[in-house]
Amino acid sequence: MKLHWERKAGRCILSDHKLQPFFMQSNSCDPWYNLAVEEYLFSQIGDQDILLFLWQNEKTVVIGKNQNAWKECLWQLLEQDGGKLARRLSGGGAVYHDIGNLNFTLITTRKNDHESDQMQMLLHALQYCGIDAAFSGRNDLCVQNRKFSGMASYINSHKVLKHGTLLLHTDLDNMARYLTVSPAKIKSKGVDSVQARVINLQALNKDLTVAKLGQALQDSFRQYYGDAIILTSNALDETTIKNHYDKYASWEWRFGTSPDFDVEVEHSFNWGSVNIGLSLKDGLIQNAALYSDAMDCVFIEILANAMIGHPLNATTLLTTLSPLPQNALQQKMLQDILRLVLEKP
Amino acid sequence: MKIDITAKTLPKNAAEAKITKIHKQIGDEVQSGDSLLELEANKASMPIISQARGTITALYVEAGQKVKADDPLCTIEGEEVLDASPKQSSTDDKPSLGYFAGMMKPQKKTVASDLCIIGAGPGGYVAAIKAAQLGCRVVLIEKEHVGGTCLNWGCIPTKCMVRSAEVYTTLQSAEDYGCFADYLRLDMRRVLQRKDEVVTQLRQGIEHLLSENGVTVLSGTAELVDRNTVLSKQSSSETTVTAKKLIIATGSRITNPPIPGAQLKQVINSDIALQLEALPVKMVVVGGGVVGMEFAFIFSSFGVNVSVVEYADQILSNCDPDICAEIYQIAIEKGIKIYRHAMVEAILPAQDDQCVVVFKQDDEVKYLATDMVLMSIGREPVIAGLGFEKLGIELNDNKKGIKVNEHMETSVPGIYAIGDVTNRMLLAHVASHQGIVAVRNIMGESCDMDYTAVPSAIFTEPEIGIVGLNEETARKKGYDITVGKFPVGANGKALAMGESRGFIKIIAEEKSGTILGAAIIGPHASDLIADLTLAVNRKLTLRDIYETIYAHPTTAEIIHEAALGAEGRSLHFVGS
Numbered sequence: 047m048k049l050h051w052e053r054k055a056g057r058c059i060l061s062d063h064k065l066q067p068f069f070m071q072s073n074s075c076d077p078w079y080n081l082a083v084e085e086y087l088f089s090q091i092g093d094q095d096i097l098l099f100l101w102q103n104e105k106t107v108v109i110g111k112n113q114n115a116w117k118e119c120l121w122q123l124l125e126q127d128g129g130k131l132a133r134r135l136s137g138g139g140a141v142y143h144d145i146g147n148l149n150f151t152l153i154t155t156r157k158n159d160h161e162s163d164q165m166q167m168l169l170h171a172l173q174y175c176g177i178d179a180a181f182s183g184r185n186d187l188c189v190q191n192r193k194f195s196g197m198a199s200y201i202n203s204h205k206v207l208k209h210g211t212l213l214l215h216t217d218l219d220n221m222a223r224y225l226t227v228s229p230a231k232i233k234s235k236g237v238d239s240v241q242a243r244v245i246n247l248q249a250l251n252k253d254l255t256v257a258k259l260g261q262a263l264q265d266s267f268r269q270y271y272g273d274a275i276i277l278t279s280n281a282l283d284e285t286t287i288k289n290h291y292d293k294y295a296s297w298e299w300r301f302g303t304s305p306d307f308d309v310e311v312e313h314s315f316n317w318g319s320v321n322i323g324l325s326l327k328d329g330l331i332q333n334a335a336l337y338s339d340a341m342d343c344v345f346i347e348i349l350a351n352a353m354i355g356h357p358l359n360a361t362t363l364l365t366t367l368s369p370l371p372q373n374a375l376q377q378k379m380l381q382d383i384l385r386l387v388l389e390k391p
Numbered sequence: 392m393k394i395d396i397t398a399k400t401l402p403k404n405a406a407e408a409k410i411t412k413i414h415k416q417i418g419d420e421v422q423s424g425d426s427l428l429e430l431e432a433n434k435a436s437m438p439i440i441s442q443a444r445g446t447i448t449a450l451y452v453e454a455g456q457k458v459k460a461d462d463p464l465c466t467i468e469g470e471e472v473l474d475a476s477p478k479q480s481s482t483d484d485k486p487s488l489g490y491f492a493g494m495m496k497p498q499k500k501t502v503a504s505d506l507c508i509i510g511a512g513p514g515g516y517v518a519a520i521k522a523a524q525l526g527c528r529v530v531l532i533e534k535e536h537v538g539g540t541c542l543n544w545g546c547i548p549t550k551c552m553v554r555s556a557e558v559y560t561t562l563q564s565a566e567d568y569g570c571f572a573d574y575l576r577l578d579m580r581r582v583l584q585r586k587d588e589v590v591t592q593l594r595q596g597i598e599h600l601l602s603e604n605g606v607t608v609l610s611g612t613a614e615l616v617d618r619n620t621v622l623s624k625q626s627s628s629e630t631t632v633t634a635k636k637l638i639i640a641t642g643s644r645i646t647n648p649p650i651p652g653a654q655l656k657q658v659i660n661s662d663i664a665l666q667l668e669a670l671p672v673k674m675v676v677v678g679g680g681v682v683g684m685e686f687a688f689i690f691s692s693f694g695v696n697v698s699v700v701e702y703a704d705q706i707l708s709n710c711d712p713d714i715c716a717e718i719y720q721i722a723i724e725k726g727i728k729i730y731r732h733a734m735v736e737a738i739l740p741a742q743d744d745q746c747v748v749v750f751k752q753d754d755e756v757k758y759l760a761t762d763m764v765l766m767s768i769g770r771e772p773v774i775a776g777l778g779f780e781k782l783g784i785e786l787n788d789n790k791k792g793i794k795v796n797e798h799m800e801t802s803v804p805g806i807y808a809i810g811d812v813t814n815r816m817l818l819a820h821v822a823s824h825q826g827i828v829a830v831r832n833i834m835g836e837s838c839d840m841d842y843t844a845v846p847s848a849i850f851t852e853p854e855i856g857i858v859g860l861n862e863e864t865a866r867k868k869g870y871d872i873t874v875g876k877f878p879v880g881a882n883g884k885a886l887a888m889g890e891s892r893g894f895i896k897i898i899a900e901e902k903s904g905t906i907l908g909a910a911i912i913g914p915h916a917s918d919l920i921a922d923l924t925l926a927v928n929r930k931l932t933l934r935d936i937y938e939t940i941y942a943h944p945t946t947a948e949i950i951h952e953a954a955l956g957a958e959g960r961s962l963h964f965v966g967s
Contacts, residue, residue, distance in 0.1 A: 111436040112411035112429070137402075137411075138434030184403060185434045199435035201402050236411060236455075237431055281835020305411055306454055 065096045065158060067271035069264060072101035073279070075145060077108060077132035082290030084151050085135060086282055088200070088207050091153050098267045098274070099151040099209075100260050103143040105129035107224050110138040110198060114234045114304045116358065122388065124224045133300050136209060138185070138198030139239030142225055146215035146246065148256050150263060152208045159206045163270060171266035175259055176251045185210075192245035214256055215248045236305030297359055302329035315382045317375060320346070322387055329357050336383070345376050349383060360388050394443045394467045396427060398460050402435030407457045411436070415465070419447045423472035428452070428464060445469010500630045502607060504530040506833060507621050507634035509613040509777070512539020514810030514822030515640035516597055521830045523604035530632045531606050532613040532623045537597045539642050540811075541819040543590060548665045549685055551586035553850045556692035560852070567889065577693060579668050586665070615778040618805055636805050636833045639784075639793060640826065641777060643770040643811035648677070652738030657746040658764045661686065670695050671762035675748045677735050679706035681849050683767035684718070688851045691727050698728040698759055700735055700750050707849065711861035711896060711910040713876075718851055718912060721892060725852070730757070738764055772812045782806070787814060797839040799829035807833065821845055844928035848917035853879075853893050856920030859908025859927040862898055871901040875933070875957025877949050879913035881964045884944040890914040897923065897933070897953045904932035904957075915946045922950055933957050 070087065072080050080101040087097055106129055107119045113133070115121060118140035121131040143149065152164055165181065172179045172187075179195075182188040187195035187210070197210035225239070247254055268274055293299050308325045318340030325333040336350040348370060356362050363384060371377040401408045412429040415421055426438040427447075449466040452458055506522050508515045511533035519531040536543050565572050601608055609632070611625035621632045645660045647653065659667075661682055674690055676683045679701030691697045699706060699722075705715040706722070706729060722729060733752035740746050741760060748759040772792040785794045785802035792814025799807045807829040810822030824840070831838045849855040865872050879885045879893040893913025899906045909923035926936060936954035941947050955961050 110431075110434070112409075112431050135436065136434065137431035137436035197434065199402065201435055201437040203440050234455075237409065276837035277835050278832070278837045279835070280833055303412075 064094070065154070065271055066092075066094055067267060067274035068095060068097040068277055069267065069274040070097065070099045070277040070281070071260065071264075072099070075102050075104040077103040077106040077130050077143065078291050078294035079287075080149075081108075081132060081134055081294045082287050083282060084207070084209070085290050086286055087151075088135075088153050088205060089286075091155070091205060093155055094158070096152065096154040096158065096271055098263065099153070100263065101149045101151070102145055102147065102256065103130075103132075103149070104145060105220070106132055106143040107140055108132045108134050108143060109140045110237055110239075111135055111200070111303075112137060112236045112305055113140060113239070114236050114307050115301045116304065116309065117234055117236075117307070118239055119224050120226055121224075129224070131300055132294060133303065134198070134200075134209075136198035136200040136207065137237060138196065139237065140225055141196060141211055142216065142221040143211065144216050144220065145256070146213065146217065146248075148212045148214060148259055150210055150212065153205065155205050156201065156203075164208070167266050167270040168263070170269070171259070171262040174262045174266065175247075175254050177247055177254075186242070187212075189245060189247075189250060191243070193242045194245050194247055196242075212259060213244060213246050214254060214259065215246050218244065218246065234305055234307035236307065297357065298329070301359065302357065304329055309387075311386050313382075313386050315379075317341075317379055317382075320383060320386070322383065324353070324358065324387065326358060329359075331356055331358055340379065342376065342379070345371075345379060349380065358387065360384075363388070392468070392470055393448070394445070394469065394471060395463045396439065396441070396443075396465050396467060397463055398430065398437075398439060398458065401430075401432050401460045402437045403433040405432035407459050408432035408437075410452050410454055410456045410458060410464075413450070413452070413454055415447050415450075417447050417450050421445065421447060421467060421469075430458065439464060441467065443467045443469050443471045500628060502530055502609075502630055502632045504528045504607070504632060504634045506530070506636050506638065506830075507532070507632045508638040508640055509621065510539065510640035510642055510810070510812075511537040511597075511601075511608065512640060512642045512810060512822060513541045513819040514642075514826045515539070515638065516601060517823040518638055518640065518809060518826030518830050519606045520600055520604050521827050522833070523606050525830065525834050527830075527834070529604075529606045530609060530621075530634065531601065532609045532611060532621065532632070534610070534612050536594055537601065537608065538590075538594050541822075542593055542597070544662050544665065546819055547593060548586045548590055549661075549682075549689070550850060551589050552582065552665070552689045553685065553852075555582045555585065556689045557852065560692050564889075579670060579693075583666065583668065612776070614776065615782050615784075615806075618782065618803060637807065638826070638829055638833075639777065639779070639801070639806065639808040639812055640810045640822070641773040641812045642822075643772050643814075643817060645766075646769045646771045648735075648766055648768050650677075650735055650738060652740070652746070653766065655738055655740055655746055655764075657740075657744075657762065658738060658766060660766050664690075664765055672696060673745075673761040674698070674763045674765060675700060675759050675761040676765045676767060677748070678767040678769070679703070679708075679729065679731070680767060680769070681707065681847075683765070684722075685850050686765055686767065687722065687727050688725070691722075691725055692852065696726070698730065698761070700730045700733045700748065700759070702732070702734050704732050706731065707855070709847075710849075710855065710857055712863060713894075713896060714855055714857070714861075714910050714912050717893065718855065721853070722851075733757070770811065770817055772814050774812060784808075798832040798837070799825050799840055800832065816842060816845055818845065818847065844924050846920045846924040848920065850917065853890060853913050854916040855910070855912045856916040856918075856923075857908075857910045858920055858924045859906070860898055861908055861910055862896070865898050865907050870907060872898050872907065873901045873904075873957045874898055875953040875955070875961075877953040877956050877961060877964055879946075879949060881952070882944075882946060882949050884946050884948070885914050887944070888914055895919075895949045895953045897936075897950070897957055899933050899954075899957050904934055905930050906932065906936070909953075911949070913946070913949070919947055919950060922947065 109118050179187045179189045185197045186193045194213045195210050199208040306327045310323045312321045318338050320338040323335040324331050331353050334350040334353040336346045338346045371380050408430040411431050415427050421441045422444050425441045427441050429438045445467045448468045451463050505527040507530045508519050509532050511531050519529045523529050562572050562575050609623045611623045614622045616622050623630045673696045676687045676699045679699045687697045687699050733750045735750045737749045738746055745760050787794045793808040793812050795808050795813050799809050801808050809825035809829050811817045828840045846858040875897040877895050880891040895911045898908045906926040911919050933954045941951040952961050
């Protein structure tokens with residue numbers, strides 16, 4: 047681990063072949079902050095290092111690097127309820143986090159990435175907590191054929207980041223509520239989420255807390271890799287974390303980096319039925335085709351043209367389009383159409 | 392040259408991956424390290440990083456398409472660049488501030504740093520080197536000399552004096568060793584000169600280390616402005632130092648005693664005692680602690696008639712009671728008079744350039760006429776003038792010293808304090824260790840200061856070394872203990888050296904044999920204690936020690952014997 051000031055001096059103090067373990071636990075439950083820290087740690091990890099990072103988020107939906115924000119969750123509902131939408135670096139599908147869920151991140155270099163050791167280390171910690179888990183497929187941990195952990199990774203030319211969730215007492219009703227896939231027809235070039243039957247670990251061991259599981263993971267990590275250097279928030283370069291945070295919180299990252307996609311929605315209103323086809327690139331509306339049997343089809347065409355080039359984002363569309371209606375009916379049509387394109391996808 | 396780009400390997404060795412993003416189009420210029428496109432397989436996302444620079448001439452894939460590891464993705468017309476790594480984020484190549492550029496102009500300067508340390512004693516300068524080694528830009532402010540009290544007015548100069556005293560004592564008994572010195576004399580000016588040479592050499596050594604490690608040293612005073620700013624005043628200029636973190640290492644000063652007559656010209660402190668070119672005939676040392684007893688032995692060896700007046704029941708009262716008794720006996724035999732449980736009430740001037748120390752012992756007022764009085768009643772933290780109040784830095788409950796947590800951080804986050812100014816254990820090696828702990832925490836590694844295995848070395852004649860619990864404190868803490876004791880007189884090397892006084896005591900937990908503490912009085916005691924410090928720190932057992940081979944003939948064999956002795960199995964001693 048090159049702590050941030052070491053890096054500026056261009057030094058590397060670790061040279062022996064044994065892996066140097068590092069451990070960090072986040073004090074924050076803000077997904078954007080935790081992802082910023084995770085990315086910072088990824089950038090700082092050295093050739094002979096391995097790091098375990100434990101973190102939790104308050105009510106959050108985290109979508110994969112290559113997912114479509116509109117398609118994977120009801121983020122409008124989530125934000126209304128005070129939750130946050132976040133996009134992570136790794137691939138995979140959308141997951142729901144709350145404080146009943148513990149996230150772990152393992153970071154090391156590609157040449158030191160021995161997955162079976164790492165997975166044994168995880169299973170060992172779970173075993174210690176009385177959970178006899180098994181792998182399912184390549185990325186899931188299951189017990190009684192039900193999934194309680196999903197993992198995903200990010201790989202660059204040198205390093206690997208793997209992270210996963212561990213459901214302890216997550217609100218499964220909320221999970222189902224926010225992760226409901228939208229009924230709109232979205233054809234995306236990105237990655238789709240896969241539904242799975244899930245289980246909370248507390249249903250198996252009611253005494254198991256987040257703290258106990260966290261400690262078991264930390265202990266198991268030490269057993270496998272040796273005494274870990276414990277990092278605190280002092281190890282983080284505030285400016286870099288701030289930059290990363292701003293990225294994770296930004297509309298551009300969360301929505302704008304959605305893979306190119308086409309959306310098609312249809313609805314009947316009392317003023318007529320409408321069929322909307324939008325094609326998006328980097329979150330921007332490239333093409334808008336609005337078909338309606340409404341009387342005022344000119345206004346529909348005006349709306350369609352006005353949308354092009356703008357992000358599919360409530361604030362921007364509202365400010366762009368709100369001067370357009372000339373009467374109460376047009377006002378109503380605009381509201382209905384906006385609600386349709388913003389909420390339905 | 393045409394370079395075909397493929398994924399080479401796919402994440403998790405998947406058979407195929409989905410292209411999720413294309414960053415470069417035909418005609419785009421690319422640099423080595425640029426991300427060309429991104430793909431995903433088995434929930435792992437992976438960017439394809441260019442290892443070439445040139446222009447994209449062909450693109451074979453589109454977003455959403457699936458590819459295999461060796462499918463061509465695009466072609467670059469250009470040249471390959473070996474060993475490309477992903478672009479570093481822009482924060483990594485911040486230009487360093489050229490703060491030497493402004494050095495030519497005196498008056499006001501500003502220096503930007505990661506860490507500013509106030510005080511270059513053994514706490515401050517060690518912290519500075521450690522932080523610099525870890526890549527920190529460090530500014531170290533010192534108003535006097537680097538090395539602080541330890542090097543300039545404490546540990547080192549006194550050890551030079553101790554060595555002169557030893558040589559002088561040995562010369563006096565040279566005949567015992569078959570050597571004859573006919574005309575023996577002591578030249579205090581040469582003693583002091585040698586001491587100054589050693590101090591200067593070490594000081595230059597530290598200055599060299601600091602400069603080699605790239606630490607900026609400012610000679611001047613320091614005042615805290617805010618959590619990230621220190622104002623340093625030099626003789627002809629003012630420097631504003633900005634820093635992400637601060638360490639206060641301002642040390643301690645000699646306590647001025649509230650005793651009537653303490654300002655008399657015959658009354659000196661330890662700083663003056665290190666500069667005496669002419670020795671008094673009689674000297675009274677007020678305070679029988681470490682400093683007082685070291686000077687008592689030094690001056691007694693130089694032929695001064697020394698008396699010690701100590702307020703407590705014992706001299707060196709922090710030591711193991713057996714050690715106190717032994718050093719008391721040795722001091723008496725050497726001719727040092729010791730008045731214990733005695734409180735100095737006043738120092739009165741006499742008519743003949745002498746003075747009289749008035750003290751009360753066992754409710755009886757006593758008088759000692761003397762040429763000189765050496766005050767050694769303690770030291771107090773230096774916090775005045777620092778401006779800690781306006782930043783809200785809290786003091787210890789007794790209002791002496793700056794309050795710190797186990798990370799050495801003060802009540803103000805980002806400001807740390809180490810060494811004597813924390814008033815915890817006023818020892819150079821504690822300050823250095825606290826400095827290392829502070830720096831490790833500053834660099835983001837969580838690490839606590841642990842005081843359980845702090846050794847002390849006392850340079851009386853013979854030396855004393857102690858670590859951990861003593862017999863008394865161990866019992867008070869409720870341990871069932873066993874004590875291994877071994878006399879120096881039963882050690883071959885010590886006898887050969889002509890040093891037969893003293894003993895070693897090892898205190899271990901009865902059941903487990905875990906070593907809790909040790910005390911040594913005898914030759915090389917200050918060096919031998921290192922072995923036992925390691926034992927206490929790493930919780931070694933008696934068995935760990937006695938199963939280790941100790942070289943013969945060395946004084947260290949007493950450690951081995953004492954560990955055996957704790958189980959009643961000494962080989963070279965028949966205990967009572």
